Amino acid sequence: MFPKAHATAYVLMAVRIAWFKVNRPIEYYATYFTVRADDFDISIAVQGSDSIRAQIKEITEKGNEASPKEKNMITVLELCLEMCERGFSFKNIDLYRSHASRYIIDGNSLIPPFNALAGVGTSAAENIENARNQGEFLSIEDLL
Structure with missing residues (x-):
């Protein structure tokens, strides 16, 4: 009971x-x-509603052949689509404004965190944020 x-x-x-x-x-x-939003490709969301719809359609057309990761991503993509249809948007990751792990509100847009990038974990994202806080990047070597 x-x-x-x-x-x-x-x-x-x-x-x-x-x-x-x-x-x-x-x-x-x-x-x-x-x-x-763990299983999520931010590059799709940044492109807007049409791109999100296309990705949802691609995954659903796979049916049972879609991987578990793709099936989990449908829920997140549907919420991305809802957000875009309500007049909000995603911006690109900003080296000087993005947080390591939190989405930042910028007017009617969200700035994704560094760990939203494929292959960048929370530890690496925190390292990028710490390096950024030490001063401006002058070259790619400063970032590495």
């Missing part, structure tokens, strides 16, 4: 999430993508 108090807690959490999605949408999306 599922306790009523536990069910009530779930309902209250759902109401809170819905409130933020309706009343503070850019904050909701920034938090969602920071916490939940």
Whole structure:
């Protein structure tokens, strides 16, 4: 039997999430993508709605041949599409503004974190952020 108090807690959490999605949408999306968007190709989202739709279609047309990673990515892509359709957008990663692991709100856009790049883990992203905080990059060697 599922306790009523536990069910009530779930309902209250759902109401809170819905409130933020309706009343503070850019904050909701920034938090969602920071916490939940692990299997995600930021280069698709930056290109906008048409690119996102095409990627969703490509994955769904694979059917059972789609990898588990691709199937998980559909949910994130659908939320990206929803965000773009509501008038928000993704910007490119910014060497001087991106955070290591959090999406940054910039007006009606989100600036992705360094760890949203394929192959860049949280540790490497933190190293990039620390190097950036030490001063401006003058060459590629400074970044490496």
